[in-house]
Amino acid sequence: MLDDLLVRHTEPQRFYHNLAHLNTLLELLPAKPHLEFAVWFHDAVYDPTRTDNEAQSAGLAQESLLRLGVEPSLIQKVTHIIRATQDHQSDDPDTALFLDADLSILGAEPKIYRAYARAIRQEYAWVPEALFLERRARLLQKFLSRERIYQTEAFAHLEQPARENLAKELETLAQHTSGTEQASASQ
Template identity: 85%
Template sequence: MEPGFRLPHGGRKRLIGRWNALLQSLGMDPAAHFSLLDDLLIRHTEPQRFYHNLAHLDTLLGLLPAKPHLEFAVWFHDAVYDPTRADNEAQSAGLAQESLERLGAEPALIQKVTQIILATQNHRSEDPDTALFLDADLAILGAEPKTYRAYAQAIRQEYAWVPEALFRERRAQVLQTFLSRERIYQTEAFARLEPTARENLQQELEALAQPTAEAHSASASQ
């Protein structure tokens, strides 16, 4: 996936194929539930999504083993994504529960999926599969620098409504939270990304601390 976070050629078809195979593996008829897939595809192409979109789903599905609870968690964990709200995870978990009940999924599966989604609120879990999912979700932090910078820019675009000074302050708080952890990644599968992730986060933190062009302009006019 190239910086810009767009689906590669054939990506949409691949996603639909993965969804259909997932339902078939559980004895469900994909054709009978096309409206649910259509809703998820529409949600992940909303205009406010510059990073949390279909390309993100495609990446996660490529990073994780093909287990039903992990795959459903991929599809639903950002299904509700409104950057102006603070309850996206809870709303996404609720949508997942409602949707999986309509599919006729087993209660134990639904519980696993909703627990994974709710864990994305703080990206910590003692459950191995949930920890694996959370690490995959944070894999972008350990991307090569050019891709990481594109990710940081995409997040800024998703929060374009936030004034620059306030965004920098809040974004820095998020980055500091991750840097203050003993380990960003909880599983061996993603441990190799730890050094690069820390370097990327530190570089962004330093960039956020630099005076903005607006600040320079205001200072010069005084």
């Protein structure tokens, strides 16, 4: 199972959702079995061309953990956390903590955040530029429209830096969008 997860997290389409991302989460989260399993499985299925990665990852976790003889209640916690990564919101304290750790990159230092944003663009290189700009802007705006991006006190200190990073990226996307529109108008 571990070999399979290692192979999955080193697939060529992964520029951000890779072993370094897992390592960061393992460092940020307390050592609890359901959180550790969720770290390893939450992006185990990662195909940027699909919209069901979370459900597929939860299914893989369930199958793999059942084969290992893990308690059903623990498997249920793990799959719940993984499914919650679809919209990154939860009322469950451990799930909220996991989700905040997963989004911690949004509040990183600007240079690190920009590298993350470039890595995300590489993962979605197959998406035409104009469509990527539109969808990425929509996603960033969705986070900015939340009352709070981070649901737990453990990550509350990242709220303002995250908002600044997201606003700056939105500004950059808008500049690229207007540049793309001008280029296509002049053709």
